[in-house]
Amino acid sequence: MNLRSRGWFGRTGKDGLIYRSWMKNQGLPNDLFDGRPVIGICNTWSELTPCNAHFRELAESVKHGIYEAGGFPVEFPVMSLGETLIKPTAMLYRNLVSMDVEESIRANPVDGVVLLCGCDKTTPSLVMGACSVNIPTLVISGGPMLTGKFRGKDIGTSDVWRFSQDVRAGKMSQDDIFDAEAAMCRSRGHCAVMGTASSMACMVESLGLTLPGNAAIPAADSRRKVLAHLSGRRIVDVVKEDVKPSDILTREAFENAIVTNAAVGGSTNFVIHLLAIAGRVGVPLDIEDFDKLSRNIPLIANLQPSGKYFMEDLYYAGGLPAVMKELKTVLHNDCITVNGKTIGQNVENSEIYNEDIIASISSPFNPLAGFVVVKGNLCENGAVLKPSAATPALLQHTGKAVVFETIEDYKARIDLPDLDIDETSIIVLKNVGPIGYPGMPEVGNLGLPKKLLAKGVNDMVRISDGRMSGTGFGTVVLHVSPEAAAGGTLAVVKDGDIITLDVEKRQLRLEVPSEEIALRKQQWTPSHQLVGRGYVQLFQQHVQQAHLGADFDFLRGGSGSEVLRDSH
Ligand code: FES
Numbered sequence: 361m362n363l364r365s366r367g368w369f370g371r372t373g374k375d376g377l378i379y380r381s382w383m384k385n386q387g388l389p390n391d392l393f394d395g396r397p398v399i400g401i402c403n404t405w406s407e408l409t410p411c412n413a414h415f416r417e418l419a420e421s422v423k424h425g426i427y428e429a430g431g432f433p434v435e436f437p438v439m440s441l442g443e444t445l446i447k448p449t450a451m452l453y454r455n456l457v458s459m460d461v462e463e464s465i466r467a468n469p470v471d472g473v474v475l476l477c478g479c480d481k482t483t484p485s486l487v488m489g490a491c492s493v494n495i496p497t498l499v500i501s502g503g504p505m506l507t508g509k510f511r512g513k514d515i516g517t518s519d520v521w522r523f524s525q526d527v528r529a530g531k532m533s534q535d536d537i538f539d540a541e542a543a544m545c546r547s548r549g550h551c552a553v554m555g556t557a558s559s560m561a562c563m564v565e566s567l568g569l570t571l572p573g574n575a576a577i578p579a580a581d582s583r584r585k586v587l588a589h590l591s592g593r594r595i596v597d598v599v600k601e602d603v604k605p606s607d608i609l610t611r612e613a614f615e616n617a618i619v620t621n622a623a624v625g626g627s628t629n630f631v632i633h634l635l636a637i638a639g640r641v642g643v644p645l646d647i648e649d650f651d652k653l654s655r656n657i658p659l660i661a662n663l664q665p666s667g668k669y670f671m672e673d674l675y676y677a678g679g680l681p682a683v684m685k686e687l688k689t690v691l692h693n694d695c696i697t698v699n700g701k702t703i704g705q706n707v708e709n710s711e712i713y714n715e716d717i718i719a720s721i722s723s724p725f726n727p728l729a730g731f732v733v734v735k736g737n738l739c740e741n742g743a744v745l746k747p748s749a750a751t752p753a754l755l756q757h758t759g760k761a762v763v764f765e766t767i768e769d770y771k772a773r774i775d776l777p778d779l780d781i782d783e784t785s786i787i788v789l790k791n792v793g794p795i796g797y798p799g800m801p802e803v804g805n806l807g808l809p810k811k812l813l814a815k816g817v818n819d820m821v822r823i824s825d826g827r828m829s830g831t832g833f834g835t836v837v838l839h840v841s842p843e844a845a846a847g848g849t850l851a852v853v854k855d856g857d858i859i860t861l862d863v864e865k866r867q868l869r870l871e872v873p874s875e876e877i878a879l880r881k882q883q884w885t886p887s888h889q890l891v892g893r894g895y896v897q898l899f900q901q902h903v904q905q906a907h908l909g910a911d912f913d914f915l916r917g918g919s920g921s922e923v924l925r926d927s928h
Pocket residue numbers: 411442443444478479480517550551555557
């Protein structure tokens with residue numbers, strides 16, 4: 361084996377002494393430096409990322425496995441993104457974390473890396489960073505929380521939206537909310553629905569970057585630790601076999617991930633993160649691929665927010681391997697995975713144990729799945745809609761725009777009694793895109809006006825250049841590209857303009873003459889705030905539009921694992 365760690369620990373003379381000696385202050389015996397694979401455990405543990413707060417324990421299980429297989433584990437921290445606490449939005453920092461991960465791996469004497477991922481952005485950021493280094497990599501997800509239990513009902517993160525609408529409609533008190541929030545998050549782990557974290561866990565499993573079964577084992581189930589232990593054992597062999605992310609992440613592997621995500625009703629955020637990962641490994645992937653590849657894939661996992669159940673239920677019903685076995689006629693079964701077997705081999709012995717949770721492909725829960733990518737004069741580079749989370753009657757809809765220039769403008773005016781809006785209106789929100797906010801927050805599934813909620817209206821067409829939480833639902837057009845702050849047509853939509861959404865034809869049109877749109881664009885001046893220093897300035901200058909994955913232009917591709925200079 362030609363291990364890169366030998367460039368540090370295998371040296372004689374002053375440099376070798378320095379590399380080993382300081383490590384030995386941790387109580388490490390000399391034979392750990394004898395040429396065995398050094399495995400980095402990239403840990404996103406943080407008490408400010410509650411979904412990943414159990415990761416130090418998980419890392420211990422990984423270490424047991426690495427030691428057993430004859431490796432040398434070294435755990436290191438990277439910036440951790442807790443979706444619920446980080447302001448202004450965790451997405452602003454996804455690319456920063458990917459840089460932290462990339463540089464931490466390359467700069468240090470590691471031959472392989474285990475990525476501990478959980479809360480939404482912690483998965484794509486770590487995978488993006490590792491792909492740009494391209495050393496043997498294995499991913500472990502932290503696992504979903506146990507299903508929430510509240511007053512006789514099963515609840516999960518999607519209920520946040522229902523609860524908040526119930527409070528706005530006067531059906532729930534603040535004391536009810538205190539009880540509900542404690543019941544909802546009652547165990548370690550990430551969100552228990554098919555939100556972004558679960559979608560990311562399914563993504564890495566269907567890409568072949570994890571051991572089989574990774575996506576659904578609950579965080580609190582002892583088998584999650586077993587998976588971590590076995591992953592620790594396996595990564596040592598992955599290093600010996602020299603299997604790199606670029607060997608696993610082929611175009612076919614990305615297609616498998618898109619098909620699988622559609623079948624489980626995964627998050628719209630999947631689109632933006634998978635595009636960014638593909639950009640790092642140089643696999644051609646286009647936003648329209650998500651529509652084309654998922655168009656005939658039905659929803660076969662009955663999970664919230666598109667269905668009824670939770671990730672814990674999915675695990676007991678057979679987990680993602682059972683879903684992927686059911687999809688075998690539409691997957692590339694010969695894609696290799698990190699355990700050395702193919703996707704087809706990994707799932708061949710899986711079974712569906714509960715057909716109310718995993719359906720057959722011939723008798724699905726919903727023929728609509730995946731994403732629709734609409735284009736038109738309102739989004740020349742595309743926008744995304746999740747039909748399984750939408751109201752079918754609104755998928756063909758023409759209505760009058762009610763425009764909000766910023767999220768603050770929306771908050772200030774949405775509940776005004778005299779706001780000129782009814783259930784046929786289309787709510788348009790600008791300046792929540794990658795550059796405009798900045799960081800593209802999850803605000804796209806805007807709450808409806810109080811006066812319409814009181815009338816029993818529970819969905820309307822909403823359009824923005826922002827994202828939506830993977831736990832959200834509604835007839836929501838997201839990721840409009842180009843965004844308003846980049847001078848897209850969205851920037852010049854006015855109150856009262858007529859907009860047509862036609863999902864059948866994959867169109868989103870502003871029914872305003874092109875000459876009038878051109879005139880408005882000439883008169884338009886950007887209104888978003890430009891930050892004059894630091895990381896946010898870098899972000900606004902280099903972030904790409906949503907249809908390209910919102911990665912930085914200078915981060916596409918990779919720099920490999922070679923260190924630039926080698927002196928002490
Ligand atoms: Fe962390 Fe949902 S908030 S996964």
